[in-house]
Amino acid sequence: MKYNRKVDFPIFASSPHVYLDSAATTHKPEVVIRAMADFYRNHYGTVRRGLYQLSAQATRIYEETREQIARFLNAKESAEVVFTSGATEGINLVAESFLKHRLQENDEIVISILEHHANFIPWQQLARENKARLIILPLDQHGEIDLTALKNVLSPKTKLLAIGHVSNVTGGINPVRQMIELAHTAGVPVLIDGAQSIAHLKIDVQDLDCDFFAFSGHKVYGPTGIGVLFGKKKWLEEMPPYRYGGEMILEVTADYSRFKNPPHRFEAGTPNIAGVIGLKAALAYVSSLDLAQIHTYEKQITDHLTQELRRSGVRIIGAPMERSSVVSFLVDDIHPHDVATILDSQNIAVRAGHHCAQPLMRYLNIPATVRASVGWYNDLEDVEQLIKGIIYTRKVMQ
Amino acid sequence: MKYNRKVDFPIFASSPHVYLDSAATTHKPEVVIRAMADFYRNHYGTVRRGLYQLSAQATRIYEETREQIARFLNAKESAEVVFTSGATEGINLVAESFLKHRLQENDEIVISILEHHANFIPWQQLARENKARLIILPLDQHGEIDLTALKNVLSPKTKLLAIGHVSNVTGGINPVRQMIELAHTAGVPVLIDGAQSIAHLKIDVQDLDCDFFAFSGHKVYGPTGIGVLFGKKKWLEEMPPYRYGGEMILEVTADYSRFKNPPHRFEAGTPNIAGVIGLKAALAYVSSLDLAQIHTYEKQITDHLTQELRRSGVRIIGAPMERSSVVSFLVDDIHPHDVATILDSQNIAVRAGHHCAQPLMRYLNIPATVRASVGWYNDLEDVEQLIKGIIYTRKVMQ
Amino acid sequence: MKGTDLYHPLILKHNKNPLHFKVDNDGDKINAYNPICGDEFQIVISIENNKINKASFHGYGCAVSKSALDLLLDRIQNLDIPEAVAEIEKYLRVIELDDPPSSDVYSLAVFQKVKFHPARRECATLGANAILRHLRERLV
Amino acid sequence: MKGTDLYHPLILKHNKNPLHFKVDNDGDKINAYNPICGDEFQIVISIENNKINKASFHGYGCAVSKSALDLLLDRIQNLDIPEAVAEIEKYLRVIELDDPPSSDVYSLAVFQKVKFHPARRECATLGANAILRHLRERLV
Numbered sequence A, B: 001m002k003y004n005r006k007v008d009f010p011i012f013a014s015s016p017h018v019y020l021d022s023a024a025t026t027h028k029p030e031v032v033i034r035a036m037a038d039f040y041r042n043h044y045g046t047v048r049r050g051l052y053q054l055s056a057q058a059t060r061i062y063e064e065t066r067e068q069i070a071r072f073l074n075a076k077e078s079a080e081v082v083f084t085s086g087a088t089e090g091i092n093l094v095a096e097s098f099l100k101h102r103l104q105e106n107d108e109i110v111i112s113i114l115e116h117h118a119n120f121i122p123w124q125q126l127a128r129e130n131k132a133r134l135i136i137l138p139l140d141q142h143g144e145i146d147l148t149a150l151k152n153v154l155s156p157k158t159k160l161l162a163i164g165h166v167s168n169v170t171g172g173i174n175p176v177r178q179m180i181e182l183a184h185t186a187g188v189p190v191l192i193d194g195a196q197s198i199a200h201l202k203i204d205v206q207d208l209d210c211d212f213f214a215f216s217g218h219k220v221y222g223p224t225g226i227g228v229l230f231g232k233k234k235w236l237e238e239m240p241p242y243r244y245g246g247e248m249i250l251e252v253t254a255d256y257s258r259f260k261n262p263p264h265r266f267e268a269g270t271p272n273i274a275g276v277i278g279l280k281a282a283l284a285y286v287s288s289l290d291l292a293q294i295h296t297y298e299k300q301i302t303d304h305l306t307q308e309l310r311r312s313g314v315r316i317i318g319a320p321m322e323r324s325s326v327v328s329f330l331v332d333d334i335h336p337h338d339v340a341t342i343l344d345s346q347n348i349a350v351r352a353g354h355h356c357a358q359p360l361m362r363y364l365n366i367p368a369t370v371r372a373s374v375g376w377y378n379d380l381e382d383v384e385q386l387i388k389g390i391i392y393t394r395k396v397m398q
Numbered sequence C, D: 001m002k003g004t005d006l007y008h009p010l011i012l013k014h015n016k017n018p019l020h021f022k023v024d025n026d027g028d029k030i031n032a033y034n035p036i037c038g039d040e041f042q043i044v045i046s047i048e049n050n051k052i053n054k055a056s057f058h059g060y061g062c063a064v065s066k067s068a069l070d071l072l073l074d075r076i077q078n079l080d081i082p083e084a085v086a087e088i089e090k091y092l093r094v095i096e097l098d099d100p101p102s103s104d105v106y107s108l109a110v111f112q113k114v115k116f117h118p119a120r121r122e123c124a125t126l127g128a129n130a131i132l133r134h135l136r137e138r139l140v
């Protein structure tokens, strides 16, 4: 089994390295790279605008991808799928087009201390601008989001709950289903930041009953520059456009404009067509493997990783009840940046820093962590290499 | 010479067709397609975040591309180059981050009736929201933007002039240098929508002295999903962020955030890294040809096209003094959509419709036009085919 | 003619010489407008005893929208409202949902070729949708 | 050790046993903080007769930021302010602009390897930039 799952990913042939930073971005299987190159070489055309065949084809594939994504997420219909440039844009879109107009002075937005900056700053700034309050849920003694705290803060003033599905620092899988239920009972809509779950957990937006779900293509074996925002139709329909330009309008006069229905209302200008083609190939790749299988496999690797790390005596940050494919740790008192640079000299790629989660770092009272994260292409050998690398790091820094 | 310039573009080998819709989007040379595939296959990593070599390399190429673009536009420094998802986003960014905060009730924004929706609706909506006025410059008797009208409207109330460099309907090259001078004399900053000029004219933002210049990669032989906004440093520095997320912050606490300097302040989240790599290859391709040579060559083709169209008795829309590579026309009383569909049956790709310029269409009192636009890969044979196609169209529809 | 070609002789004929293209103000006025392509027709349908006994249109549109509307008007003439609604719905299923045309869609089946020209789908349905909306309102 | 490796023995030595790492409150206090990586040092420089006669630091940082600061303090000790400014500028040119190190940058040249680790450049310059800013202010 050693290394054979890496054959789908050309990077491991050309640059043999232990890649343990899939939480930042995933490598791309050949089918994804080829789908985009093939599109540019043989079928390129713009979407929606053209009456000729290349454009008609491109439009068809573009809209078929939307349907495929709707199925992938189990959305009710493809009109609930909006193409964005990534999770960050998806979340900003909801802040701008959904929440801004609903937010009154003294209203409240609820997030958690675990959030990535992408699901933190947009709400912080929106709250600021509208004299609303940002409520940050703390962690309980197990390092999980405190559900009692959530229950206590939900009120008629709460206008949105925005929560990451999986923490990109601790790897903890948050009980989003339960949180959504609590929020809905209080009449509060919920956005799920799915950046860290999309490649690892089966997502069913109807079962979750989330109001919005945002993710990035590049974290699920797809290209950069493309992402998806799922939004319940009833919300999308009442939301004003996010940006203005071509392809999102029905009619423009000197005085007023009328806009298309969702999802096109939110897709101004020429979209990232090749990005959509690449995402289509990436989701087909993931579907062909089956997310349940991916999850089982990755869990095995991650459990082994956690266990070996623990055995090697490093300090693991957070002990989530359910862990996805991410582990953060500290090696003695060696600065995480030094650990990552020395591991890099051994061709091991991990991340070190605050992981765009400065509030969490401050909360945990650590300036940074080393983070190892697992993708489909990782194997037990990678774990072994990492542990060896940590031993080497200690030797260098002793 | 017949067809040999097409060899750089694989699409013409796999799908032999007469492509006269480069104003909508350009086909990609093999060097661009390969640069992106090579990046994903051999060098993929995320930017800025990683301490390991793949990420360091990606970051280096990403920032080198910024420098290359600064040179391409002759910007003073690379910090004036912001990566966007396209011209549409660039213009929306200026509306949101630059103009919104400066716009008071009864202030004025000046555009022209020639503008593409991307450079029309953002200003219309911003004016609406802020009870400001949108002033739309008319055309003079030659179909050019009326400069006297511009002089007359500029006043201390004018907060921005936003003008397309080249009309995507008439192909007219607007006297933007003169307009910028007039505007600056009145103390008014100027945004140039460069979507239609970037692939055809040498751009020198210092010589133009424009305050902002926006374009899309996909119209200059580059990939979809990537674009550039040039902005003068003094403006970018005073502008608040456009979107919030990772990589654009210095510090985030529960209560406040501090943001990076431009350009990174405007690039929240994981950027379209492969798009940047592709754009780099596209601009290198264009530079290797030399824009002056491209312009001379395209002018020759476009002049021939205009002349042959005229000879064939179609009605050409607009008679700009200086024409870029775009010609709009009407074939007798045949509906433009019918013309385009019948031409498509002859493997000729042209565009028909309002070209995202409904206000101009209404102004000219025509519902739509047929548009043929020329790129570097077109040749005299393409013109001949189009003329034959028009004759065929007439035969079908007679 | 290729299998994907849109311009069936019947379309060209009804574009050039539509049967119902005239200005007639005698009946229900229906406006069919597609801002995206600028096509706009004024349709007039006169209904007596719940039956469409006269139908005409004028305005501006492409060969597809014009001939489709002309053929549709011809088809629903002399039908009562529920029959006309059923007829139009049947047609729209062929065009919008790619249902196979049953023999009784008659000549209108020529428009199914728009499936190879997705941007033209709305041309084939512009008039039909406007009339359908109007007739449904009358039914309530 | 590969040519790109960052951790020169000198860096490791000064990380482990810095010469100037102590808490000393006697002098100008300078804060060097990089919010992006969380590194933060309190630097104390005592200046007499325009000359740096004592320098120390404490706080938290990586091996690179810590050793770079330690070596730099060692280097500028006993210099007068303009000399120290010139010295730091020379060093920053090597690190930030990839200038070839002249022989008189001495041991600090080991940090030029950060050019292979762009994300670490700021580690090598964190202390230097803070001190430079402070000394320039004193010069005015």
Ligand SMILES: Cc1ncc(COP(=O)(O)O)c(C=O)c1O
Residues within 6 Å of the ligand: A245, A246, A268, A269, A270, A271, B023, B024, B086, B087, B088, B089, B116, B118, B119, B164, B166, B167, B168, B193, B195, B196, B216, B218, B356
């Ligand atoms: C003049 C003009 N401005 C702006 C745009 C918008 O460009 P994009 O759709 O790539 O954002 C276009 C392209 O359609 C254009 O022709």
Ligand SMILES: Cc1ncc(COP(=O)(O)O)c(C=O)c1O
Residues within 6 Å of the ligand: A023, A024, A086, A087, A088, A089, A116, A118, A119, A164, A166, A167, A168, A193, A195, A196, A216, A218, A356, B245, B246, B268, B269, B270, B271
């Ligand atoms: C939890 C979480 N949310 C949001 C993001 C932002 O994703 P992107 O940078 O692709 O927009 C990330 C990725 O860094 C993440 O880990």
